[in-house]
Amino acid sequence: xxxxxxxxxxxxxxxxxxxxxxxxxxxxxFYWTHGRMFRYYIYSAAVMFPLxxxxxxxxxxxxxxxxxxxIRANRRHTFFDLPH
Numbered sequence: 315x316x317x318x319x320x321x322x323x324x325x326x327x328x329x330x331x332x333x334x335x336x337x338x339x340x341x342x343x344f345y346w347t348h349g350r351m352f353r354y355y356i357y358s359a360a361v362m363f364p365l366x367x368x369x370x371x372x373x374x375x376x377x378x379x380x381x382x383x384x385i386r387a388n389r390r391h392t393f394f395d396l397p398h
Contacts, residue, residue, distance in 0.1 A: 330336045345352040372378065 330339055
């Protein structure tokens with residue numbers, strides 16, 4: 315007789331409502347074994363992560379932030395402002 319996991323009220327959930335239970339029930343091993351696209355997605359995410367970190371650090375550099383504050387300040391106007 316197989317052992318079933320019993321949830322709070324003594325019955326198994328018919329539908330997994332919470333995000334954690336949905337994630338817990340996802341067949342990742344099956345996806346990894348049979349899904350080429352799933353494997354490529356994981357590999358590409360691992361390879362591209364350093365590039366994304368570099369671009370994030372570069373975009374939030376103080377000089378870049380100051381430059382974009384100036385660009386946005388020049389664009390800030392309303393419909394009723396007089397032309398320059």
